[in-house]
Amino acid sequence: MNKSPAPFMVIHSDVWGAANTPSLNGSCWFFLFIDDHTHMTWICLMRSKSEVSSLFQQFHKMIATQYQSNIQVISTDNGGEFINHSLKHYLNSHGIVHQTTCPYTSQQNGVAERKNHHILEVVCASLFEAHMPTSYWGEAVTAGAYIINHVPSSSLQFQTPFEVLHRIVSVLTMPNLSPKVFGCVAFVHLHKGLRTKLEPRALRCVFVSYALHQKGYRCYHPPSRKIYVTLDVVFHETTMYYYSAGSPQWEAGDEAQTSTNPADNLDVIAQGNRLIDPLDNLETSNECPGDENGS
Numbered sequence: 001m002n003k004s005p006a007p008f009m010v011i012h013s014d015v016w017g018a019a020n021t022p023s024l025n026g027s028c029w030f031f032l033f034i035d036d037h038t039h040m041t042w043i044c045l046m047r048s049k050s051e052v053s054s055l056f057q058q059f060h061k062m063i064a065t066q067y068q069s070n071i072q073v074i075s076t077d078n079g080g081e082f083i084n085h086s087l088k089h090y091l092n093s094h095g096i097v098h099q100t101t102c103p104y105t106s107q108q109n110g111v112a113e114r115k116n117h118h119i120l121e122v123v124c125a126s127l128f129e130a131h132m133p134t135s136y137w138g139e140a141v142t143a144g145a146y147i148i149n150h151v152p153s154s155s156l157q158f159q160t161p162f163e164v165l166h167r168i169v170s171v172l173t174m175p176n177l178s179p180k181v182f183g184c185v186a187f188v189h190l191h192k193g194l195r196t197k198l199e200p201r202a203l204r205c206v207f208v209s210y211a212l213h214q215k216g217y218r219c220y221h222p223p224s225r226k227i228y229v230t231l232d233v234v235f236h237e238t239t240m241y242y243y244s245a246g247s248p249q250w251e252a253g254d255e256a257q258t259s260t261n262p263a264d265n266l267d268v269i270a271q272g273n274r275l276i277d278p279l280d281n282l283e284t285s286n287e288c289p290g291d292e293n294g295s
Contacts, residue, residue, distance in 0.1 A: 130183025
């Protein structure tokens with residue numbers, strides 16, 4: 001298929017997993033969406049492949065509402081997560097063509113397969129360089145997708161996917177934050193309501209990702225297992241949190257929690273935004289489930 005002439009006419013999609021180690025929020029899979037025209041990439045983490053149908057429906061509604069566009073074609077492989085009654089009924093009811101690959105020819109879904117490979121290379125490089133535990137892979141995936149969306153591409157005449165999309169449609173809901181080094185030390189400012197006069201004014205955290213519905217950086221505090229979303233943060237990009245002297249040890253079984261204090265600049269991710277920012281349900285499990293679809 002030739003490159004589509006407008007954004008969101010064709011969406012390439014794929015599912016990766018299961019990871020051997022659950023992410024901070026217990027996810028074991030990620031679901032990938034790529035716009036054929038702009039190469040813009042969206043990723044959501046999943047605990048189970050059974051979430052594919054509901055997440056695609058959320059993605060479709062988000063595109064229609066935020067970008068006033070209609071998806072005409074979705075291109076996937078023949079995985080059981082895509083070939084099911086629920087998704088088929090939704091696609092048929094909205095007039096969306098489901099283009100699938102022929103058996104044993106994954107190269108026909110080459111756009112999504114190459115993007116998967118690219119993202120996983122970024123994830124591995126980020127985790128290795130920052131000396132971070134593999135349980136951070138989910139945050140590395142979302143951070144990697146953000147960076148890829150803001151890196152010039154030769155196939156786009158050395159424009160970034162974000163720039164190409166922004167020229168065509170308004171992207172008011174998508175903040176454009178300066179990139180930071182994944183895994184570096186980040187000192188999050190603690191407002192008066194979060195500390196006493198004799199306590200430190202900043203909390204030593206690790207930078208893990210970018211908030212997509214808030215203009216802020218996601219910083220994780222391993223001792224308390226909380227995620228802070230803030231712009232009021234100082235980065236030490238030459239110092240890795242897990243490689244610097246005195247950094248705390250991470251236990252793979254720990255689970256992340258999101259700060260619920262309503263103080264300024266420490267907003268939490270609102271419930272219901274799982275598609276765009278998947279650290280909303282922060283219960284975790286000890287191991288990833290198997291592929292219930294057998295693919």
